[in-house]
Amino acid sequence: MATFRQRSGTWQARVRVKGFPVETKSFDSKAAAQRWAREIESSMDNGGHQHSSKGAEILLREVLQRYMEEVTPTKRGAKREAEGIAFMQRNKVASYSMAKLSPAVVATYRDHRLKTVGAGTIIRELCILSSVISHARREWSLPISNPCELVRKPATPLGRSRLLSVDEEVKLLDELKPRGRRSPWMVPLVMLALETAMRRGELLGLRWEHIDLEKQTAFLPLTKNGTVRTVPLSKRAVAILADLPRCVDGRVFQLTDMGMEAAFRKGCARAEIVNLHFHDLRHTATSRLAEKLPNVIELAAVTGHQTIQMLKRYYHPKAEALAKKLD
Incomplete structure (x- = not known):
């Protein structure tokens, strides 16, 4: 049974049901208090109620830490998610x-x-x-609602449409050539990225046992989407790979993610190329492949996009090129 009383300008709701601890909470209006009381009584009737004091004692920072230790490592994007969680833990919001x-x-x-x-x-x-809170509710039995469901998200920004021009490609490759302490792997890496439209992680994860130069294929045992994929290789891609030395550890490219990113950024600076990310090479390669593979199903099979909608975000045809096809 629920009772309500007004105290110091707020309404306090108190729910007493046999077999459950007393639940109390204060609200700005009586209507809000009544609504909360009905939800508590309903959860008690359904057998899914847990005392709210359990959630009151746990900080968001603690829940984030447990999620990062137990759940995040099982995900493909573990590194990026861990960075996001670590930032939130340092923010004021984690103290709630x-x-x-x-x-x-x-x-x-x-x-x-x-x-x-x-x-x-x-x-x-x-x-x-939102994922952290939903997991805490389902798996750790925290009696809390998910406030993220009621918060308006910013409008989704338009996807990047930055493409590498032919002139920029020449300059970039020239500045990435191994001179002094520069890595000898960057030029073939960029060339293969532009030829295959493979993602950075897929390129850096390539192993020689998964490459068949005769059949012109590269097998990817685990992609960003969590699926396997076999990438068809052009003759130029085969030539790029054939010229590479074989290393004893089986990796095609002897580069770390951070080392590659730093080398690429410095190469762009030397070539005076602005606003170019390594991932933009995938956009560039997809647009170039689209000229050879007008069938979008075949194009998606090469690039690894699972939906046509996602493929459209990477395919950026030039208006003048499309105009010529209208003749």
Whole structure:
């Protein structure tokens, strides 16, 4: 049974049901208090209720830490998610208890972050936070609601459409040539990226036992989507691979992710190429392949996109090229 009383300008709801501890909570209006009481009574009737004090004692920082240790390592994007969680743990929002983590608190976090980062970053962080809270509810039995479900996310930004021009390609490859302490692996890596449209992780994870130069294929045992894929190789891609030395550890490219990123960034700076990310090479390669493979199903089979909608984000045809096809 629920009772309500007004105290110091707020309404306090108290729910007493035999077999359950007493639940109390204060609200700004009686209607909100009544709504909460009905939800508590309903959860008690359904057998799924847990005392809210359990959630009041646990900080978001603790839940984030447990999730990062137990759940994040099982994911393909573990490194990126761990970085996002680590940032949230350093933020003020992590000091809130799970019971006090309201939509208003999450919205304040969103607005504060929007002052320094783009909408895409905020969307990813809110998705991570929502996943953490949903997992805590399902798997760890925390009696909490998910405030992220009530928080408006920023509008999804338009995908990047930066392509590497032919002139820029010549300059970049020239600046990546092994001179002094520069890596000898960067030129073939960039060339293969432009020829195959493979992702950075797929390229750096290539192993010689998965490459068949005679059949012109490269087998990827695990991709970003969590599926296997066999990439068809052009004759130029085969020639690039054939010229590479074989290393005893079986890896095709002797580069770390951070080392490759630093070398690519420095190469772009020397070539005076601005606003170019390594992932833009995948956009460039996809647009070039589309000229050879007008069938979108065949194109998706090469690039590894699972939906046509995703493929459209990477295919950036030039208007003048399309105009010529209309003749």
